[in-house]
Amino acid sequence: MAKTFHLEIIATDRIFFQGDVEHLVITAIDGLIGILAGHEPLVTSLPTGELKYMVDGVWKYAAISEGFIQVTPDSAVILADSCELPEEIDIKRAQEARERAQEMLRQKQSLKEYYQTQAALNRAMNRLKVSQKHFK
Amino acid sequence: MPNMREIRERIASIQQILKITNAMYLMSSSKLKKARKSLEATEPYFYKLQETIDSVLEHTPHTRQKYFDRRKDIPPEKRKKGYIVITGDKGLCGSYNHNIMKYTEQELEKAENPENCCLFVMGQVGRLYFQRRMKNDHMASVDSEFLYTTQNPTLYRAREIADMVIGKFESGELDEVYLIYTDMVNSSQQETRTLRLLPFERKRLVQAADGTLKSLPKASFMPSPEEVMGYLIPQYAKGIIYGAMVEAFCCEQQSRMTAMDSATNSAKDMIKELSLMYNRARQAAITQEITEVVSGANSLDED
Numbered sequence: 001m002a003k004t005f006h007l008e009i010i011a012t013d014r015i016f017f018q019g020d021v022e023h024l025v026i027t028a029i030d031g032l033i034g035i036l037a038g039h040e041p042l043v044t045s046l047p048t049g050e051l052k053y054m055v056d057g058v059w060k061y062a063a064i065s066e067g068f069i070q071v072t073p074d075s076a077v078i079l080a081d082s083c084e085l086p087e088e089i090d091i092k093r094a095q096e097a098r099e100r101a102q103e104m105l106r107q108k109q110s111l112k113e114y115y116q117t118q119a120a121l122n123r124a125m126n127r128l129k130v131s132q133k134h135f136k
Numbered sequence: 137m138p139n140m141r142e143i144r145e146r147i148a149s150i151q152q153i154l155k156i157t158n159a160m161y162l163m164s165s166s167k168l169k170k171a172r173k174s175l176e177a178t179e180p181y182f183y184k185l186q187e188t189i190d191s192v193l194e195h196t197p198h199t200r201q202k203y204f205d206r207r208k209d210i211p212p213e214k215r216k217k218g219y220i221v222i223t224g225d226k227g228l229c230g231s232y233n234h235n236i237m238k239y240t241e242q243e244l245e246k247a248e249n250p251e252n253c254c255l256f257v258m259g260q261v262g263r264l265y266f267q268r269r270m271k272n273d274h275m276a277s278v279d280s281e282f283l284y285t286t287q288n289p290t291l292y293r294a295r296e297i298a299d300m301v302i303g304k305f306e307s308g309e310l311d312e313v314y315l316i317y318t319d320m321v322n323s324s325q326q327e328t329r330t331l332r333l334l335p336f337e338r339k340r341l342v343q344a345a346d347g348t349l350k351s352l353p354k355a356s357f358m359p360s361p362e363e364v365m366g367y368l369i370p371q372y373a374k375g376i377i378y379g380a381m382v383e384a385f386c387c388e389q390q391s392r393m394t395a396m397d398s399a400t401n402s403a404k405d406m407i408k409e410l411s412l413m414y415n416r417a418r419q420a421a422i423t424q425e426i427t428e429v430v431s432g433a434n435s436l437d438e439d
Binding site for chain 1: 177184188196291355356357359363375378
């Protein structure tokens, strides 16, 4: 049995996960970071992406959009806008969101609108990617 | 003794109002159920966010980040303050809107120079009120492009508001940003609150017993503290605005429900009283008629 640490993943609409995990891998701004128990204190922000954590030797995957993580040697807290398991993702909704965003990008937009649409497109693409990868 | 017909008309009109208040009571109670549910789902995030940010800041090395910049070189009377005020979209909810508007006015009075204050009002009721008021006595300006509803708060709306406010802070249009909303202490108690959004406060610097600053272990930041804070603070602002929107919406429904419930009850009481009065008037009229008939018959007998 590997050493574990306490992980909390809290999304704006629910507490996504609370419990002890052995290993956590997150996508930070500049790449993947693996976290084991006893990690040095760390704060970093998480862009829209994928994360995985190991409970009892089994990897669990989730799609996450925009948040940040605080790590201390015996615990980690992730606060995110939304967090979903691959099987919870509404593929149809994500596809619609992607098409809507792509359509918007073809139009002339202000810089601010452009960034917002791009972020929306990112979220949709990420959802689709995670659900296709881990849920068939 | 009032006229019988008058009383009957009054009873009818009160019954009409009763129907309306009762329907509004039922509607707001079902909306409240939904709002409560979303509040319960959001509350852990809202509180954890504040808690985590506090503990992150304790471990943050001193940075020259733009969001921490208190702009001390600007004298107090020239500082431009922005207030995001969350009010309701509709009236008829007791003292809910009134409390927020009064509280906001008190806050504005506290400011050194009200002319440099800018209000960003969410919700129809508050916006109309402040626009009218500010036109008359030139206190603060109300941003007329800031049009957001408070019904069914979404993360998307919170994101837009946060982006707008942060943009204004960065460009120097605002030097301080506050958020005024109603907090749900428990189901029967509400409290109007102010939260400071920007510049970011480094509060609770931990002081040791001898008054010197205790140095806390510094956490590492990937890739750099400045960059992480640049992501973290907009994220924090968005989360806080969203949480406040959810709290305020729940409070609005709660106070509308209470107000409509008491309106229904007092309408019922009034109907009870009026129907008693009506019955008395009717009885009196009948008695009078009998007396008239009897006395008429008696006078006939005498002849």
